[in-house]
Amino acid sequence: MLEEPASEAQVPHVQTVVKKVRGTIHVTQNRCKGCGFCIAFCPPKVLHFSDEFNSHGYRFPQLKNQNGCTGCDLCGLYCPDFAIYGVMQKQGKKQ
Amino acid sequence: MTEEQMIAAAPEGCGECLPPNPVEGFLRSERMPHIWCPGCGIGTTVNCFARALLQAKLDLNKVAVVSGIGCTGRVAGYVNLDSFHTTHGRAIPFATGMKLANPELTVVVYSGDGDLISIGGNHFIHAARRNVDVKIICINNFTYGMTGGQLAPTTPVTAISSTTPYGCYEQPFNLPNLAESAGAVYVARWTTYHVRQLTHSIGEALRKKGFSFIEIVSQCPTLYERRNKIGDGLDMMEYFKESSVVKHGAPTREVGIGFQGPIVVGKFVDIERPTFLDLMDKQMTRTLDAHYTGSVVEQNVRG
Structure with a gap:
């Protein structure tokens, strides 16, 4: 996204750009066997079981909301079925 | 890793165009989903092994995985590397032959406790005595999983199995002690709960020259836990979380596992030997x- 450069009057004296690392997960639904490791051991506790079932009849994990996930990929490391993994996303945030 | 490095390493991605699973290239995707039960720990260990292998930046054409028979023996069929699914207990002799015929290979033996320590026990102690340069990853789930939950040489005293319905009364093997006394140069034990430490440890073993042994205490929800009324895979993971004590360099004589008792984990031995x-x-x-x-x-x- 292109942003117009801020005029000099709007730029504060001390401008620091803090990059916040945020992430998301990706779930291959039909591989999940519903063991719940990713949900139990997620550090920010942002996962829960879905209301739907996959083709094998298991409930698969879902994000509760989009903001909490840090993309640490611990769910990907725990998953015995290679069904879930986390990814970090680059984001710049001005303070 | 600092935050800047993490940002630099983070893949570009939006909601719709995510990068593929980091271990996808390591697996034979057409064989997924695999046969392991829901809640089984073997898949978690394969995940850790794949990530350790990717982090080690080894040439995957020069890595070979050898497995024996059993649930863990299936690993050889699921990894997209040169792999051997050998006869029962004979994974280490196959691996020894491969290493001696082509010393450039990194040979990893990936098998279970019943295969490596029970029927393959003799091969295990003699490969350790000779210090053959192979990496042994032994998944210890306290039972023979594939054949119906019989008593294994690692089943803890008082645990119930299909051949000891009144409780086990045999002294089980203490695997780190066995490996150290037979002459292994690297001995570590982790559980399936300690995924980060396990990944690091497998990476260390891959770089180590000599007979490296990693015991991974895993859960078997279908046979061991159901018979012993422990619960499902997640209950066993909670037990690993609560009862594990990290003690690097602990004397291996004292790291035996009792039924639902404390589990001492860590790196116990790291020595050099020709x-x-x-x-x-x-x-x-x-x-x-x-x-x-x-x-x-x-x-x-x-x-």
Whole structure:
């Protein structure tokens, strides 16, 4: 996204750009066997079981909301079925 | 890793165009989903192994995985590497042969406690004695999973199995102690709960020269836990989380596992010792001098 450069009057004296690392997960639904490791051991506790079932009849994990996930990929490391993994996303945030 | 490095390493991605699973290239995707039960720990260990292998930046054409028989023996069929699914208990002899015929290979033996320690027990102690340069990853789930939950040499005292319905009364093997006393140069134990430490430990073992042994305490929800009324895979993971004590360098004599007792985890042994191939070259050169034509690979290079 292109942003117009801020005029000099709007730029504060001390401008620091803090990059916040945020992430998301990706779930291959039909591989999940519903063991719940990713949900139990997620550090920010942002996962829960879905209301739907996959083709094998298991409930698969879902994000509760989009903001909490840090993309640490611990769910990907725990998953015995290679069904879930986390990814970090680059984001710049001005303070 | 600092935050800047993490940002630099983070893949570009939006909601719709995510990068593929980091371990996808390591697996034979057409065989997924695998046969392991819901809540089984073997898949978690394969995940850790794949990530350790990717982080180690090894040439995957020079990595071979050898498995025996059993649930863990299926690993050889699911990894997209040169792999052997060998006869019961004979994974280590196959691996020894591969390593001696082509010393450039990194040979990993990936098998279960019943395969490696029970029927393959003799091969295990003699490969450790000779210090053959193979990496042993042993998944210990306290039972024979694939054949119906019989008593294994690692089943803790008082645990119930299908062949000991009134409780086990045999003293089980203490695997780190067995490996150390037989001569292993690297001995570690982790559980399936300790995924980060396990990944790091497998990476260390891959870089180590000599007989490296990693025991991974895993859960078997279908046979061991159901019979012993422990619960499902997640309950066993909670037990690993609560009862594990990290003690690096602990004397291996004291790290035996009791039924639902504390589990001492960590890196117990990390020493240096000349390997089988080094000693062979040295002795043959000393005896035959100029007549010694070198190991098989050197002969192949010379043609």
